[in-house]
Amino acid sequence: MDIPDDRPKVSELIEFHELLIKGQLEESLPLLDADTIRKIRNAFNDHEGMSLLIRAFGEHPTLLHEMRVATGKIKVVPSSSSSAPHDPTGTVLQNKEGKKDPSSFKPMEGSMSPEYITMKEMLADLVDLLAGNAPVISQLNNHLFSCDLIPKAVHVTVGTTGLTPYDRANKIFSSVLATLECHPNPNSVFSSLIMSLQKVGLKNMVSKLMEKLKMKSGHVDPNLEQQPSVSKGPLQPVDVTAQSHTPQPTITGSQSSTPTTVIELSSKSEVAANIKSLHSRFASLNVKMRNQIVKIVQKGEVELIDIARSAAAYLSIEVSSLKYGNVDELFDSLKPHYDFFNCDGVLKQLTDTYLSNAQTELTEYIDSVDDFSESSQLKHIRSVIDKEAPFLDSPTTKPIVIKLNGRWDEMTIKNFKSVLQYYFEPEIENLFSHISIKKGSVIVTLLIPTSLSQSLIDAINNKTNSMSRLGILEVAVDNKAIPIRREDNNNFDVSLHESVKAGDSFEVSMLLQLGADPNSKDERGKSAVEIAMEGGNTQIKEILLTGGGELFDTNINTHT
Structure with missing residues (x-):
C-alpha cells in the first residue's frame, strides 16, 4: 500500500505530528504560523492533530517538501539561478502572475471517501470497543501492521509502552484513519480493516x-x-508472528487452548437508548406487581403485614422501619432497596414468594439488565444513571462510596458487579442498589441495608491488598473512609505480577481487562507467564496466554 511521494505517508504524518508537538520543527518551517502549530498541539486527539497538519499541506503546497528536508528525508540539490524553482508537489498550478495557486493543491485521495467518512464518524465507538477489550488490542495491532494499515512506529508504541487501553486503541484507529485519509484506494484499506476486526x-x-x-x-x-x-462467544486465537514485518522472538506456546472472549460493547447512544427502554419496562412491571399484590391481599390470600415481614427478613431490617398501610406505601418504603437497575434482590424475593404469575416477566427483565450490564461501559452510563436514579434518604440504608482508578471508566457494570460478588458474599452483593457514577477517578456509590455495614467493613479490611491490586483506591462506608490503594497510577503490570504470585485467577483475569500487559517483566526480568510457570499454576498460565501473553524459549524450572 505505497503512497505516492506527493502525499505524506502515514509514518511521515505521525513523525511530523510528534515532532511539532515536541517543538522540534517549527524553526525550520516558516510556512507554518504560530496559530496553526498551537491548534495542532492542542488538538483533542492524535487524528485531529494530523488532520490539521494535512490541511496545512493543502494550504502550503511546499510544506511537505520543507518538512522532509528539515527531517533529513531528502537532500536539497542546489540549482542555478537561471533555472526555475523546483515544485516538490508536482500538483500545484501557477496563475498568470506566476504565483502558485493553493486552491489547485490535489487533496488527499481518500480524505472524503465514504470509507473515510464512515470510520471518522465511528472513531469514538471503535476506540471505546477496543479499549473495553484490552486483551485483544495486541492481536489487532499485529493484524493491522501486517496489512500495512499502521506504520511500524505505531505498532511498536502500542505493543511495548505502558499506555492505557484507551490510549493504545486511540493510537491504532487514529493511525488507520490517517491511512484512509491519504491512501489512493481507501476501499482496500477499509476491507483490510474489516478482515482484521473479524479475525480478532x-x-x-x-x-x-x-x-x-x-x-x-x-x-x-x-x-x-x-x-x-x-x-459473546469465544474468539479463536490468531497467530500473526509469521506475518509481522519485524523479527519476532521464538515462541514455543503463545496460543492458549482457551480462546479469548470478546465483549461486544454498546455505543454511547445505544447505552442511552437502552436505559430509556429499561426504565419504561421497569415502570410497567412495577405497576403490574403492585396491582397483583393488591388482588391477592383483597382476596385474603395473604396479609400485607406478612409481605412486609418477608421483605424485612430478606433485607435484615426491622419490619417497623417499613410502612405497610397499603400496597403502594409498602413499595414506596422499599424504594431505597431496589431500582430499575437492581431488582434481583427484594423484588425478586417477593415475586418468587407471592407472585408466581409474574416470575417469567421479571426474569426476562433481569436478563435484559444483565445484557445491558455486560455491554455498557461505566463512562457511558454515568450521566444517565445520575439523572434517572437519584438516591433516596432512608434510615434503613447506608451509602457505600467506592473510588476506583480511572481505567475503570472503560470497564462495564458487569465487571464491577463481579468484583462486588468476589469480595462480598453473594447474598450481600445482591443487596446493593442505586448505582451512581461520578467523573474523575471513577466513583461509584451504592446503598446497602444498615444492618450489613459492619460486615462490609470487616470484609474490606480483610481484602485491602487484593482490592489495591485491582485499582480500588478507597471505600467509604457511611461516610467513614477506608484507604485501599495509596498511589493512584495506571501501572497494573506490577499488580499482575503480584496476583500471579498469589495464585489468584480472578484478579489476573480482571487485571488483563484493565489493560495489564501479560508480557511485562518483573524486577527479575520474568514475565507473568513465566512467573505462573515457576509456580506450576497452569490455570493462570492459560488465562495469561489467552490474554495475549507469550511463552518464549527459556530455561524455566516448572513444577509438575
Missing part, C-alpha cells in the same frame, strides 16, 4: 461499519458480508 472477534462492530458504509453509498465487498453478531 469484533464481529458486531464489523456489522455496524459495513451498514454505515452502505448508508454512505460506499462499496461493500460481498465476500465480507456477514450477519450481525451479538455473540
